[in-house]
Amino acid sequence: MGTTRLESVPEPKYWHLKTVLSDALDSEFSVGQILPNERELAARFGVARATLRQALEQLELEGRLQRRRGVGTTVAPPRMGVAVADAGHAWPGTAADAWQSLDSTEEAPPAAVAHLLETAPDEPVHTVRRHRRTHGQPVAAESLYVPAGSVPGLAAIDAPAGQARARAVLRELQRLRLEGQDRSVELGSARADDAKQLDRLPGAPVLVVTTRYVADGRTAAVAVATYRADTCRLTFADPAGADVELLAV
Structure with missing residues (x-):
């Protein structure tokens, strides 16, 4: 690689460097590729290592780079789209569903979920845990809460626990006629259990998407x-049918 010197610019040097580095990521590197070390990058762009670190940190915040312990700084995969408003409705677990079921238990849901389900705060519901991965890395974890009344046929199915039980809950839920669904999204911090599944530290920024599924005039699942x-973007469907994207930083 040749040496690229930065011109004098009115914006902070690290911010301009971030733009130059971003262009280099698009043209010279592939997803998962390890970047040269800081000394080599600083020499290439003619900047102090402190300036370089600021630019790398910003690119990491924007989801362009990932720092992996024992590996180094690698090029992150493209952000995954998270549909917040979607004209199509489907139950979890259908053919187009990209989630992988992990297990299913019976436990009382969080108070906010119990309120949406209109169940008693201490009433156990079927809780299906699922996750999503892209380019080999975890990007999302989900808990699907299903009251016993939504899946009455489940009692006759011999699938006591694990993935088999999770799949059985989803199959029984899909027997209902889905009338609609609504979603809300908020920025939050990863709890300890979510952080472990997502390979992040507790307190890392996350997007929490809550989906309420309606069947027979009531909430059938949440x-x-x-x-x-750092790995997703929100997508909204506009009236013309095109997707509108909003990056989550």
Whole structure:
């Protein structure tokens, strides 16, 4: 690689460097590729290592780079789209669903979920845990809460726990006629259990998407999905049918 010197610019040097580095990521590197070390990069762009670190940190915040312990700084995969407003409705677990089921238990849901389900605060519901991965890395974890009344046929199915139980809950839920769904999204911090699944530190920024599924005029299930904020983008459908994207930083 040749040496690229930065011109004198009115904006902070690290911010201009971030733009130059971003262009280099698009033209010279592929997803998962390890960047040269800081000394080589600083020499290439003619900047102090402190300036370089600021630019790298900003690119990491924007989801362009990932720092992996024992590996180095690598090029991050493209952000995954998270549909917040979607004209199509489907139950979890259908053919187009990209989630992988992990297990299913019966436990009382969080108070906010119990309120949406209109169940008693201490009433156990079926809780299906699922996750999503892209380019080999975890990007989202989900808990799907299903009251017993939504899946009455489940009692006759011999699938006591694990993935088999999770799949059985989803199959029974899909027997209902889905009348609609609504979603809300908020920025939050990863709890300890979510952070472990997402390979992040507790308190890392996440997007929490809550989906309420309606059947027979009532809430049949509620899904709470936690996405890594550095790996996803929100997508909204406009009236013309095109997707409008909003990056989550």
